Amino acid sequence: MIAMASLEMSYLQEGVAVLQGKMEDLPLLLAENLTQRGGTLYPRHEVKKIIVTGGKAIGVQIKGGQTATARAVISNADATTTFLQMIGEDSLPPGWSKRLKGMRPSFSYFITYLGVEGQPALSCSNNEVFPQYDLEQEYRSLAAGEIPAASSYYLLAPSLVNPSHAPQGYSTLCLSYKAPYHLTGGWDEGAKKTLVEQLLSQAADMLPDLRRRVVVQVSSTPLTIERMTGNRWGAAYGWAQIPRQAGLYRLSRVAPIAGLYLAGHWTAPGGGVAAAMASGEITAELIGNRLREEQ
Numbered sequence: 001m002i003a004m005a006s007l008e009m010s011y012l013q014e015g016v017a018v019l020q021g022k023m024e025d026l027p028l029l030l031a032e033n034l035t036q037r038g039g040t041l042y043p044r045h046e047v048k049k050i051i052v053t054g055g056k057a058i059g060v061q062i063k064g065g066q067t068a069t070a071r072a073v074i075s076n077a078d079a080t081t082t083f084l085q086m087i088g089e090d091s092l093p094p095g096w097s098k099r100l101k102g103m104r105p106s107f108s109y110f111i112t113y114l115g116v117e118g119q120p121a122l123s124c125s126n127n128e129v130f131p132q133y134d135l136e137q138e139y140r141s142l143a144a145g146e147i148p149a150a151s152s153y154y155l156l157a158p159s160l161v162n163p164s165h166a167p168q169g170y171s172t173l174c175l176s177y178k179a180p181y182h183l184t185g186g187w188d189e190g191a192k193k194t195l196v197e198q199l200l201s202q203a204a205d206m207l208p209d210l211r212r213r214v215v216v217q218v219s220s221t222p223l224t225i226e227r228m229t230g231n232r233w234g235a236a237y238g239w240a241q242i243p244r245q246a247g248l249y250r251l252s253r254v255a256p257i258a259g260l261y262l263a264g265h266w267t268a269p270g271g272g273v274a275a276a277m278a279s280g281e282i283t284a285e286l287i288g289n290r291l292r293e294e295q
């Protein structure tokens with residue numbers, strides 16, 4: 001909670017950092033760097049199994065059966081999938097699968113992406129709007145599968161930062177709620193329509209003529225995010241950032257199987273792009289040190 005509060009307060013003090021260009025430029029840049037250093041990237045190759053022999057992770061098997069061996073295996077995929085499906089309960093130390101099953105993924109998002117006529121009259125691109133102060137009640141509602149009418153929401157205007165997002169004369173907006181995977185009543189078309197209406201009504205406080213300017217509108221739910229990322233329940237930030245899953249209590253970057261490491265938001269320090277990158281850097285250093293010692 002203290003970490004999240006510090007993060008939110010840093011926004012007020014230093015402003016919000018956004019990537020120059022598009023978000024996907026970041027992984028593309030990392031991929032380019034890997035290739036320049038002699039690495040080979042296999043996009044669109046789904047790992048099905050982590051090969052464990054003699055209690056040691058020695059490689060991966062991808063969909064279709066092809067295998068690759070390695071001196072170290074790193075997973076930033078969903079932690080439950082990594083341990084329970086890619087490895088399997090039988091190869092895990094006692095108590096490990098029970099621990100995983102008792103952990104709680106973070107909330108996801110319901111997002112509506114809009115293409116609108118003209119430029120939105122906003123003073124900044126990233127707006128987090130809190131219509132009321134009782135955030136604990138909001139989180140209790142989310143945990144109960146509800147998104148209350150006066151929920152906090154995001155109003156982002158990507159084309160204000162990157163005009164190439166939209167054709168000339170138009171702009172892009174994203175409206176989103178934190179959302180539970182297990183929405184009461186399920187994620188059907190009716191639920192999506194209600195939430196879009198709710199978001200548009202709330203956003204009208206900041207952009208009164210928004211509705212009549214919308215020319216394109218597409219929505220995504222936690223189910224979409226789960227399908228796109230493989231993250232269980234569409235978790236936006238890995239494990240929920242609650243005391244019993246934060247700091248020392250988050251899954252360690254060194255997995256309980258020799259040769260297997262974690263990176264990303266399911267391990268420490270936690271959720272978010274900067275934290276996921278920091279975990280990757282620390283994991284890479286750990287492995288580098290180990291490999292140098294073994295030489």
Ligand SMILES: Cc1cc2nc3c(=O)[nH]c(=O)nc-3n(C[C@H](O)[C@H](O)[C@H](O)COP(=O)(O)OP(=O)(O)OC[C@H]3O[C@@H](n4cnc5c(N)ncnc54)[C@H](O)[C@@H]3O)c2cc1C
Pocket residue numbers: 045046047048076077078109111225228229230231235236237238263264265266271272273274276
């Ligand atoms: C809607 C939304 C908005 C967000 N906004 C922000 C924000 O404003 N600021 C911020 O800091 N954070 C934000 N986050 C959180 C941030 O995006 C994540 O915490 C971060 O991307 C986690 O990085 P990662 O590498 O751990 O996991 P991911 O980004 O989920 O990457 C995991 C990768 O593994 C791949 N994968 C999964 N399973 C397999 C498999 N079996 N085989 C091969 N590949 C596999 C996936 O395709 C994916 O590419 C947001 C998240 C969401 C969903």
